Amino acid sequence: MNKLVNSIREAISLSGLKDGMTVSFHHHLRNGDYVLNMVMDEIANMGIKDLTVNASSLFDTHMPLVGHIKNGVVTTVMTDYIAAGLGREFSRGIMKNPIQFRTHGGRPADIALGKTPIDVAFIAAPASDSMGNCSGKYGKSACGSLGYAYADAMHAKKVVVITDNLVSYPLEDWSISEDYVDFVVTVDAVGDPKGIVSGTTKITRDPVGLVMAQNAAKVIEASGLLKDGFSFQTGAGGASLAAAKFLKDIMLRKGIQGSFGLGGITGYMVDMLRSGCFQKLMDVQCFDLGAVESIRTDSRHQEISAMHYASPAAKSAVVDSLDVVILGATEIDTDFNVNVHTDSNGYIMGGSGGHSDTAAGSKLSMIIAPMFRARLPIVTDRVNCISTPGKDIDVLVTQGGIAVNPKNIELKNNLIAAGLNVVDIHDLKEKTERITGKPHRLPKGDKIVAEVIGHDLSIQDYIYNVKGE
């Protein structure tokens, strides 16, 4: 049996892709990805139209997608995250059908449940053998985990592995196995290593970020959850990384042995593993070279699929065993609803990713954000878009005070007893507006450009177009 085909065009042709079908992509190569553009360009050249693109995330490198949308090649987009440059285009209302935003857990759930069937999955693989046993851990385009690609491989009708590193059969230590794969294509490069993972991620030197991070670590220390068996997830933002650093200091000082670190993994989480803060890392995505090197060499650093990470349709997911998650926000309202989809002018510039999944699953979900960014207060009466509902958020940490969701009285009492600066979120909003002034609210557009589907798989909000310019 020969799965090797000569070109992407041949693979598309053999896959039987036709007008109106769905193609899918993963985003482990992030802003360095070449594969989505190569495949979509070829599809456009072949004259196939009216496609649905289901991509776990879209980055600004995927800007050519705008052309395919305008030409009718792509008519529906499903994703978990859209970067700011591309998001701006979508917010102008270039699509007839609204974008469907899901969470990192919701996407594989809907794929597995058959709600969003995939006809052809194109899987960028930094290493593959001729039968399609493939991995993200090896090769010049190494990205580490391939966690988001599993659902696509397991449920798509046809699976095409695209690699720039064909190794002899069988690839050792594969992530996705050949039994799911129909075709294997080799190309010169699946991505630009510079855009795939960052070098070393450094903690912030911004004083406000440091203060927030110190407060975040103190909140975790005072929460009652920081004890042996502790589990933790944090983002790759400067303040979140600094919080992890301060948390590590506390854990080492107190001799606390955690159980696992989860999520998108950075070198900082690897440091925590190596210094004994955790027994395991559960890794759905690697953010930097330190994480990639670790997942390749350290058996305690385990790759997990997006289903295993966060799927609400799974029998259980790791997020359900998570103690603490640190998350960001572009806005949070006085009911603790969080927006991570749109910027202050209403343009799409992100997405839930694992935000809503981890917030729903964890015992303590913490938002860390400055009181204001560029004069715009973080706390509003009502967020432009509910990405994660307030019922799943426990606490907001800013440089000017810590606001606890009234639903979590125990946490509030613990933080007050620890002498932390606990404030009411309404007071925090007023305090911030005294500094910044009260911003005028922008009118919403008249056209829905995106639906936001929550961790519970139901539509929880809509995003409207932005007028003007």
Added chain:
Amino acid sequence: MRRSMLFLPGNNPNMLINASCLGADAVIFDLEDAVSPAEKDAARILVRNTMRYMDLCGCEVIVRINSVDTTYWKKDLDTILPEKPDLILLPKTGAADDALIADEYMSQLEEKLGLEKNSVGLMPLIETALGVENSYAIASSCDRVKALFLGAEDLTADLQCKRTKEGREIEYARTRLVVASRAAGVDVYDTPFTDVNDDEGIYADASLAKSLGFTGKASISPRHIDAINSVFSPTEAEVEYAYEVMDAIRLAKEMGKGAIALRGKMIDAPIVARAERTIAMAQALGMDRREDK
């Protein structure tokens, strides 16, 4: 209470507007070394506006003006004094005369502005060999001087030695400044620890400063503020002992006794004074007296 003081560059809006949120008991808005000559005017106005329009939430404000041998310092004071900073930090103070020059001009301004005399304090920054040798004269030069401040970076350059983390080279200056300040009855603040990434080093350096008698310590990074605050806060045992001292004194008064011993040691006036300071600080920090007594 002024355990920690945080330097913030005077022409950096992002730093200034967050001054009150960085955890320091006092912030030092810097118009001197952190501001280039071409931006002195801009920084002075920016710092003035920050003081005028921002709620600094009870955080003390100190402004480091330029030294009296420059052309900037009077304009600095003209612009800043109407906003009533708590202290003016006067760099390169080498002799009592330097402090007196600033004092005289500040008095004129206070009168012009209708402010009470000495309402804005002066904190000479001792950062030259001459300043160290003249430290008592400077500390006692006028009523406006509320504290001395040791600046080790410029001092070690002047001493022609290398500034080290351990700080052996500034041992003499530290002890000399503490003695001079205490002799003059003013506070004394220690130089910043400059390795912002050394989280253990700051504890050791702040603890050393406290053990020598410093009132508090300055910092160039908010990352060090927690360590400085905790080192310069009284411990629970110290607070408890202070309350015991005050209880014993009250008891002695009630019983008409002149002298009294506690834990086998005579309580004299300095011990009482220290106990009073400790209790005042504990109350300011919201540290309650232990209930188990």
Added chain:
Amino acid sequence: MEILKSASAGTIESSDAYVEIEPKEGALDIQIESVVKEQFGEEIKAAVKDVLDENGVKNASVRVVDRGALECVIRARVETAILRGKGEE
């Protein structure tokens, strides 16, 4: 006293504002570019006008590039530009 020469103040870093001022015959012309124009455009213009009035500036062209500065920062940058334009600094 009026603006005698063109001058500038501030930076285009986040939370700061960059202000340019130059003499203009018989008119006061204010141009605002801002990352928060939708939310704070009117307030910014009013603050700039206020500082110009306080300093007696009636004939000038002023351009403000605001990077999300608080009002006290914008006021400081405008005032600095005026003083520089008057040749007082």
